[in-house]
Amino acid sequence: MRRVAVAVAALAAALLIQLTIVNGLVLPGGGTPDLVLLCVIALALVGGRRGGLIAGFGAGLAIDLAPPASQLLGQYALVFCLVGYCCGRLRFTLRRSAALALAVAAMAAAVGEALAAGITLALDSPDVTWATVVQLLPSSVLYDVVLSPLVLFVVVRVALALGAGVGEPAGSPALELGGSAGPAGAAGEGAARRVGLAGAGRVGLAVCGSLRPAGDVAAAGAVGWLSGPAKSRQARRAQDRRIALLTGAAQRKGDVWVGSRPAGVRPADPVPAGRKTGPVRLNPGAGVAGSAAAVSRPAARVVPQRPVRLGLADQQRRSRRARSGGLIRSGADRSGAGRPDRDGHGVDRHGLFGSGVRRISFGSGNPVGAGRLSPGRLSPVRLGPGWLGPGRLSPGRLGPGRLSPGRPGVPRISFAGGSELVGAGRVSRSRPGIPSIAFGGGSLRRAGRMSPGRPAAPRFRSESSSSVRNPAARSRPRKTARFGIGRSSVLHLPGLRRAGGRSTVWRIGSTRTKGYS
Amino acid sequence: MRDTRSSRLLLAAALITALALIAISYQNASAPLLRGIRNVAGSALGGAERAISPVTAPVARFLRSGVVAAGNGQVTALQRQLTTLRAQVGAAQLTKAEYRQLDQLLRTSGTGGYRVLAASVIAFGQGFQQTVTLNAGTAQGVRPEQTVLGPAGLAGRVIAATGQTCTVLLASDAGSVVGVRLEPSGQIGWVTGYGRTADHAGLLKLQILDPATVLTPGEQLVTAASMNDRPFVPGIPVGVIAAVLNRAGTLTAQALVRPYADFTALDVVGIVIGSAGHSPSFAVLPPPSKARR
Numbered sequence: 001m002r003r004v005a006v007a008v009a010a011l012a013a014a015l016l017i018q019l020t021i022v023n024g025l026v027l028p029g030g031g032t033p034d035l036v037l038l039c040v041i042a043l044a045l046v047g048g049r050r051g052g053l054i055a056g057f058g059a060g061l062a063i064d065l066a067p068p069a070s071q072l073l074g075q076y077a078l079v080f081c082l083v084g085y086c087c088g089r090l091r092f093t094l095r096r097s098a099a100l101a102l103a104v105a106a107m108a109a110a111v112g113e114a115l116a117a118g119i120t121l122a123l124d125s126p127d128v129t130w131a132t133v134v135q136l137l138p139s140s141v142l143y144d145v146v147l148s149p150l151v152l153f154v155v156v157r158v159a160l161a162l163g164a165g166v167g168e169p170a171g172s173p174a175l176e177l178g179g180s181a182g183p184a185g186a187a188g189e190g191a192a193r194r195v196g197l198a199g200a201g202r203v204g205l206a207v208c209g210s211l212r213p214a215g216d217v218a219a220a221g222a223v224g225w226l227s228g229p230a231k232s233r234q235a236r237r238a239q240d241r242r243i244a245l246l247t248g249a250a251q252r253k254g255d256v257w258v259g260s261r262p263a264g265v266r267p268a269d270p271v272p273a274g275r276k277t278g279p280v281r282l283n284p285g286a287g288v289a290g291s292a293a294a295v296s297r298p299a300a301r302v303v304p305q306r307p308v309r310l311g312l313a314d315q316q317r318r319s320r321r322a323r324s325g326g327l328i329r330s331g332a333d334r335s336g337a338g339r340p341d342r343d344g345h346g347v348d349r350h351g352l353f354g355s356g357v358r359r360i361s362f363g364s365g366n367p368v369g370a371g372r373l374s375p376g377r378l379s380p381v382r383l384g385p386g387w388l389g390p391g392r393l394s395p396g397r398l399g400p401g402r403l404s405p406g407r408p409g410v411p412r413i414s415f416a417g418g419s420e421l422v423g424a425g426r427v428s429r430s431r432p433g434i435p436s437i438a439f440g441g442g443s444l445r446r447a448g449r450m451s452p453g454r455p456a457a458p459r460f461r462s463e464s465s466s467s468v469r470n471p472a473a474r475s476r477p478r479k480t481a482r483f484g485i486g487r488s489s490v491l492h493l494p495g496l497r498r499a500g501g502r503s504t505v506w507r508i509g510s511t512r513t514k515g516y517s
Numbered sequence: 518m519r520d521t522r523s524s525r526l527l528l529a530a531a532l533i534t535a536l537a538l539i540a541i542s543y544q545n546a547s548a549p550l551l552r553g554i555r556n557v558a559g560s561a562l563g564g565a566e567r568a569i570s571p572v573t574a575p576v577a578r579f580l581r582s583g584v585v586a587a588g589n590g591q592v593t594a595l596q597r598q599l600t601t602l603r604a605q606v607g608a609a610q611l612t613k614a615e616y617r618q619l620d621q622l623l624r625t626s627g628t629g630g631y632r633v634l635a636a637s638v639i640a641f642g643q644g645f646q647q648t649v650t651l652n653a654g655t656a657q658g659v660r661p662e663q664t665v666l667g668p669a670g671l672a673g674r675v676i677a678a679t680g681q682t683c684t685v686l687l688a689s690d691a692g693s694v695v696g697v698r699l700e701p702s703g704q705i706g707w708v709t710g711y712g713r714t715a716d717h718a719g720l721l722k723l724q725i726l727d728p729a730t731v732l733t734p735g736e737q738l739v740t741a742a743s744m745n746d747r748p749f750v751p752g753i754p755v756g757v758i759a760a761v762l763n764r765a766g767t768l769t770a771q772a773l774v775r776p777y778a779d780f781t782a783l784d785v786v787g788i789v790i791g792s793a794g795h796s797p798s799f800a801v802l803p804p805p806s807k808a809r810r
Binding site: 012062418 | 523527532535536538539541543559562563565566570575577593638640641643644648650664676682683684686687690692709712713714737781
């Protein structure tokens with residue numbers, strides 16, 4: 001509410017200054033800057049689509065109505081609400097990089113001026129001629145472009161001071177769970193890091209306020225491009241720390257669990273949001289980063305050369321059943337209750353789960369440890385996120401679905417668990433000749449962490465660390481696959497689900513892990 | 518923004534509203550609905566402009582004119598009237614530029630016998646329009662279609678008035694048409710503006726109905742009489758011919774006119790709320806030597 005009031009006040013001030021001072025200036029080239037347009041652009045970049053749309057329409061209507069106006073009513077309202085809406089759509093640029101946001105603001109200012117001139121030319125044609133427009137437009141655009149960084153800076157600063165979230169994690173396609181972002185593995189590592197601001201605090205705007213308590217936002221002003229580059233190493237470290245604090249991202253490589261977390265380190269239940277204050281750190285006593293490598297060692301032995309069958313059809317049923325069956329957390333009831341496929345449906349029933357058939361179960365976000373792997377059975381290929389609870393791999397067991405990296409001709413499949421930030425199927429740097437398949441939305445902080453020197457074993461990541469870090473991630477609704485730029489697409493009409501139903505980014509369920517540990 | 522659907526609906530609603538407003542005002546700019554909206558919003562926003570004008574006007578004046586030149590001291594018989602007008606303007610302290618403009622305005626209007634209401638420019642039009650807002654409205658007796666006098670010559674006409682403010686269409690606007698008479702011959706023609714262009718900076722375009730008229734630079738123009746003195750009272754100096762545009766095949770004789778009023782530096786203006794009842798003819802014009810500047 002306070003932000004709305006401040007936005008209205010800012011627009012009113014911009015309008016009055018524009019009308020009483022700026023429009024009267026005689027500047028070289030004949031044009032004048034349009035402060036109201038710049039203000040609308042900045043507000044839209046901070047406030048998103050709806051905010052930009054409303055601000056643009058209101059400000060444009062005010063210009064159309066404010067006393068010296070003699071143009072047609074609605075001209076500027078039309079132009080400004082379009083500009084505001086489009087800038088709101090490009091809101092994620094503000095989070096991604098300062099240069100990009102400034103470029104967007106400058107571009108939007110130029111487009112807005114051109115649109116306003118064009119509509120004037122079309123509607124007031126006897127009075128306003130093409131020659132006049134051609135003469136005045138370049139200088140107006142120039143003044144706008146020059147002033148846009150200043151206005152954007154001021155608006156962003158004020159918004160931050162008022163506790164606005166500049167970056168919305170769900171605001172961009174790259175930042176969505178299981179989203180349509182491109183691969184952010186070895187190839188896209190740079191992009192992923194830039195998005196995640198891990199180590200890129202000098203470039204990106206490291207503000208991630210919308211899901212965080214307001215207390216974090218106070219620190220946000222000292223982070224990112226608004227505060228300028230860090231001068232000393234100490235300042236840089238402090239900045240990194242703050243970025244990590246704000247975004248939940250790790251400061252360095254190796255700060256999160258790679259592979260499943262050893263048992264008993266943390267409770268499987270998500271920690272309440274209030275408890276999580278600092279960056280996640282290594283816990284040397286309980287396990288180290290990269291422990292998945294040690295865990296996965298035995299897996300290299302078992303690579304059955306059998307046909308792989310995908311049980312795609314039953315995965316929704318099973319996951320639904322698993323959800324409705326309640327969460328199984330304790331070790332005592334691991335044996336039976338966690339096997340949702342035993343109740344008459346699914347692969348078992350149809351004879352697909354025989355001892356000789358390798359099983360791939362596609363599930364999604366199953367609750368803790370649903371499904372277990374019996375020791376005598378062949379290991380299933382287990383795909384998907386599903387924040388892993390107490391069920392986890394023990395070193396002596398067969399790693400589920402771990403295909404030997406060294407064996408020639410065997411495709412490696414690596415599946416990443418979806419997390420709250422970047423959904424990025426990642427392409428690991430594989431050895432030549434072996435196809436490598438990557439599924440799923442990996443979490444951002446891991447996306448950047450695929451070091452090329454790592455052993456090329458497929459990695460199965462527990463989701464628990466990220467869900468602990470950000471409990472809100474699990475409550476996100478599912479996404480459908482999208483085509484196109486941004487959150488909308490040609491195929492995604494409002495109220496109409498896309499043909500094909502669920503996401504094409506398969507989240508591959510971990511229904512069979514409970515037997516471990 | 519997760520609610521793409523609702524924000525799209527909002528966008529559609531906003532676009533439709535804007536287009537509908539454009540269509541209505543394009544069809545009939547003085548539709549009752551629009552007039553009501555413009556009146557209400559104009560009163561509010563004009564009131565705001567007027568309220569902050571004590572702060573913004575000096576800033577704008579400074580930015581527009583830069584260094585203010587020293588005024589001349591020819592104030593003798595108009596001293597008393599000036600004091601009255603000062604109260605009308607409402608500014609306790611007049612700058613020297615204002616003082617000079619007001620002085621000139623009073624001499625001009627005094628010569629022609631016009632009753633003027635002094636007002637200050639408080640806002641300027643957006644985009645390509647050449648309009649200004651004055652801090653006098655219907656409460657002071659201002660009505661639409663009244664003549665507005667600059668310090669040295671015609672400034673424009675009132676096109677809209679709210680309670681405390683009025684909007685003036687300057688003679689330099691491309692949509693403004695002013696009927697004029699040539700000084701020695703009394704030929705009738707009209708003057709239009711060029712709008713905000715740098716091509717003919719500060720110049721107006723004169724067209725004389727008789728294509729056979731021989732125009733010479735230095736000839737002066739005054740406003741021609743209008744019915745009931747609306748929108749223009751007769752005899753107000755408009756400008757002096759600066760260049761003659763002789764183009765073969767045109768139906769009118771054309772020339773470029775340098776206006777007496779400086780439209781980029783308007784500050785104190787007078788709204789003519791009454792005239793002497795007779796046309797002053799060419800009496801208000803400055804002496805020709807001064808006109809050729």
